[in-house]
Amino acid sequence: MPSLxxxxxxxxxxxxxxxxxxxxxxxTTLADAIEEAVSAFAHLEVIRHGNTIVARTDLGRAQRVAxxxxxxxxxxxxxxxxxxxxxxxxxxxxxxxTVDMKGGTAVQLTLAAELTEPSIDITWMWYDNEEVEAxxxxxxxxxxxxxxxxxxxxxxxxxxxxxxxxxxxxGTMRALVRTTxxxxxxxxxWIGENAIHAAAPILTRLAEYRAKEVPVDGLLYRESxxxxxxxxxxxxxxxxxACEVEVNYRFAPSKTAADAEEHIRNLxxxxxxxxxxSAEGARPGLDAPIARDFVxxxxxxxxxxxxxxxxxxxxxxxxxAVNYGPGDPHLAHHDEERVPLAQIEDVExxxxxxxxx
Amino acid sequence: MPSLxxxxxxxxxxxxxxxxxxxxxxxTTLADAIEEAVSAFAHLEVIRHGNTIVARTDLGRAQRVAxxxxxxxxxxxxxxxxxxxxxxxxxxxxxxxTVDMKGGTAVQLTLAAELTEPSIDITWMWYDNEEVEAxxxxxxxxxxxxxxxxxxxxxxxxxxxxxxxxxxxxGTMRALVRTTxxxxxxxxxWIGENAIHAAAPILTRLAEYRAKEVPVDGLLYRESxxxxxxxxxxxxxxxxxACEVEVNYRFAPSKTAADAEEHIRNLxxxxxxxxxxSAEGARPGLDAPIARDFVxxxxxxxxxxxxxxxxxxxxxxxxxAVNYGPGDPHLAHHDEERVPLAQIEDVExxxxxxxxx
Numbered sequence: 113m114p115s116l117x118x119x120x121x122x123x124x125x126x127x128x129x130x131x132x133x134x135x136x137x138x139x140t141t142l143a144d145a146i147e148e149a150v151s152a153f154a155h156l157e158v159i160r161h162g163n164t165i166v167a168r169t170d171l172g173r174a175q176r177v178a179x180x181x182x183x184x185x186x187x188x189x190x191x192x193x194x195x196x197x198x199x200x201x202x203x204x205x206x207x208x209x210t211v212d213m214k215g216g217t218a219v220q221l222t223l224a225a226e227l228t229e230p231s232i233d234i235t236w237m238w239y240d241n242e243e244v245e246a247x248x249x250x251x252x253x254x255x256x257x258x259x260x261x262x263x264x265x266x267x268x269x270x271x272x273x274x275x276x277x278x279x280x281x282x283g284t285m286r287a288l289v290r291t292t293x294x295x296x297x298x299x300x301x302w303i304g305e306n307a308i309h310a311a312a313p314i315l316t317r318l319a320e321y322r323a324k325e326v327p328v329d330g331l332l333y334r335e336s337x338x339x340x341x342x343x344x345x346x347x348x349x350x351x352x353x354a355c356e357v358e359v360n361y362r363f364a365p366s367k368t369a370a371d372a373e374e375h376i377r378n379l380x381x382x383x384x385x386x387x388x389x390s391a392e393g394a395r396p397g398l399d400a401p402i403a404r405d406f407v408x409x410x411x412x413x414x415x416x417x418x419x420x421x422x423x424x425x426x427x428x429x430x431x432x433a434v435n436y437g438p439g440d441p442h443l444a445h446h447d448e449e450r451v452p453l454a455q456i457e458d459v460e461x462x463x464x465x466x467x468x469x
Numbered sequence: 470m471p472s473l474x475x476x477x478x479x480x481x482x483x484x485x486x487x488x489x490x491x492x493x494x495x496x497t498t499l500a501d502a503i504e505e506a507v508s509a510f511a512h513l514e515v516i517r518h519g520n521t522i523v524a525r526t527d528l529g530r531a532q533r534v535a536x537x538x539x540x541x542x543x544x545x546x547x548x549x550x551x552x553x554x555x556x557x558x559x560x561x562x563x564x565x566x567t568v569d570m571k572g573g574t575a576v577q578l579t580l581a582a583e584l585t586e587p588s589i590d591i592t593w594m595w596y597d598n599e600e601v602e603a604x605x606x607x608x609x610x611x612x613x614x615x616x617x618x619x620x621x622x623x624x625x626x627x628x629x630x631x632x633x634x635x636x637x638x639x640g641t642m643r644a645l646v647r648t649t650x651x652x653x654x655x656x657x658x659w660i661g662e663n664a665i666h667a668a669a670p671i672l673t674r675l676a677e678y679r680a681k682e683v684p685v686d687g688l689l690y691r692e693s694x695x696x697x698x699x700x701x702x703x704x705x706x707x708x709x710x711a712c713e714v715e716v717n718y719r720f721a722p723s724k725t726a727a728d729a730e731e732h733i734r735n736l737x738x739x740x741x742x743x744x745x746x747s748a749e750g751a752r753p754g755l756d757a758p759i760a761r762d763f764v765x766x767x768x769x770x771x772x773x774x775x776x777x778x779x780x781x782x783x784x785x786x787x788x789x790a791v792n793y794g795p796g797d798p799h800l801a802h803h804d805e806e807r808v809p810l811a812q813i814e815d816v817e818x819x820x821x822x823x824x825x826x
């Protein structure tokens with residue numbers, strides 16, 4: 113088993129944990145290494161649940177923060193092991209996981225070892241299977257099995273946010289919008305009813321849709337309504353009797369899933385609509401005093417997060433939660449995934465400042 | 470090898486050849502049986518080319534007719550062997566091939582054996598692989614290898630036409646109409662360009678398209694323009710960068726493929742259009758004296774054929790050609806494929822009348 117030196121600094125540690133492949137479903141080696149490394153520290157109580165590792169301080173502080181990062185990545189595509197590269201004169205670490213999100217996880221591991229006397233109690237959480245279906249998500253599984261570990265006043269997720277504080281997240285809902293028709297031979301098209309032609313108004317409504325920008329707790333959330341898939345057709349000489357458009361609605365965290373469903377059903381009035389997938393967003397929660405204090409300490413400008421992240425799980429438990437991590441989210445899952453070393457160091461410094469003030 | 474009794478009558482012979490499975494690519498058993506059966510008749514010169522059998526009279530008549538039928542079927546779906554069924558008091562033969570087109574082929578085999586002294590020379594043709602890609606079509610392969618066998622003044626294809634004379638056929642052209650866009654994460658849809666949304670005008674133009682009815686040589690050909698397939702999408706959280714609509718245009722036989730292409734390109738002006746497949750139609754040719762004589766003799770009402778058939782191959786060689794066979798074309802390829810016995814007998818009588826007058 114590879115062993116991790118948590119005192120090597122967050123940049124070195126990012127390199128080390130990126131070079132231990134941990135594609136979703138295959139995190140055991142890395143989880144073992146993390147468990148062994150954090151177990152060496154007397155100020156941490158270590159709990160393992162599957163491939164999720166929790167490490168807690170218990171100093172009797174007035175408040176507690178949960179700080180979490182996932183340890184899995186999307187599949188490797190010739191981008192492991194990591195490489196040092198230079199872009200416009202600045203040093204970067206290049207490779208799978210550097211952005212999403214082993215840079216953030218390495219900062220957390222570094223500070224978990226270093227901060228024996230933080231000013232606020234900390235529950236560190238490193239979990240598996242974030243990049244796959246929600247039913248496998250290590251954080252969700254832990255929340256169901258050990259709700260006691262989710263007692264916290266604030267939560268920070270180390271997801272890439274370019275070193276800024278990104279508050280909350282939009283919700284997401286997927287729906288299938290369907291048309292039906294009657295099959296016929298294409299040589300006698302008038303005998304049938306073409307379900308693809310019948311889908312014209314669905315695409316027109318999507319093309320003409322003007323998305324809202326919705327202010328929530330002082331941040332402006334931009335929504336969107338997008339076709340992500342369309343399919344129809346039987347054979348090259350058959351009038352098709354079915355067409356299906358998969359739509360993804362990203363909605364502001366001030367809206368419930370019921371609000372979102374109503375909006376979709378209104379937009380596609382007259383068509384068969386089936387909701388297939390839904391996750392409510394998370395309000396940024398930046399009006400909580402502990403959150404304001406955190407933003408001030410790390411010196412970042414709060415921004416809305418558009419993509420859905422696990423902050424919504426904390427939010428659903430009533431815990432204000434933000435994303436704060438190194439790396440550009442646009443480069444997550446990208447084959448040229450890479451993180452500026454300076455962002456890793458900035459986030460390390462920012463978190464340390466807040467946790468020790 | 471099963472042997473065929475060509476004197477059993479066209480209904481019995483339909484039953485016999487339907488019960489010898491001959492799905493496209495698997496016609497050897499039936500072709501062998503046909504070759505053996507027709508070789509017994511001294512008035513016929515028999516030529517075999519692959520699984521295509523030609524049987525010719527050579528009586529020095531002033532004119533010659535080619536009469537052709539394919540011997541393959543689409544795949545069997547629990548509908549062989551044939552069954553006798555009664556619908557509204559009328560007797561039917563039910564099963565794969567009864568309509569498309571072993572009823573017509575059986576009439577031809579019966580008359581080939583019976584008519585030792587027809588009033589016009591006859592080139593009978595029974596060919597394979599009509600139901601699959603054009604490159605395998607036995608009639609096309611024979612035309613390329615033995616153009617001498619295609620000397621004729623008129624041609625009759627025994628494709629199902631409800632016992633009516635269906636003249637010529639529409640042309641058919643397939644095209645891919647494409648949109649492109651820019652991929653992005655669906656959470657930040659505004660960074661990308663949605664290629665499915667961009668396809669809205671393609672479907673709108675199809676939905677609003679009003680097809681023409683075009684008179685050709687006295688028959689009215691109804692055209693159509695149909696989407697037969699649509700596809701687009703990358704993943705449930707990605708703005709798609711490509712969408713493709715496959716369109717099938719059925720055009721009147723007075724138009725060339727170039728006319729059809731221009732019409733498609735005009736309709737989808739502004740989009741990327743690729744023509745993938747094309748076959749010109751066939752004019753009905755019913756103004757030729759021999760054709761008028763045939764229509765009069767069989768006592769049928771000429772109608773336009775909408776579906777593309779091999780009559781277009783004769784037409785391309787300058788030979789007027791019609792479809793004339795038992796069975797409802799709407800039931801071709803249908804799992805409940807069935808032919809009224811009366812139609813087999815009507816077509817047998819009609820052809821005999823003309824060939825012996």
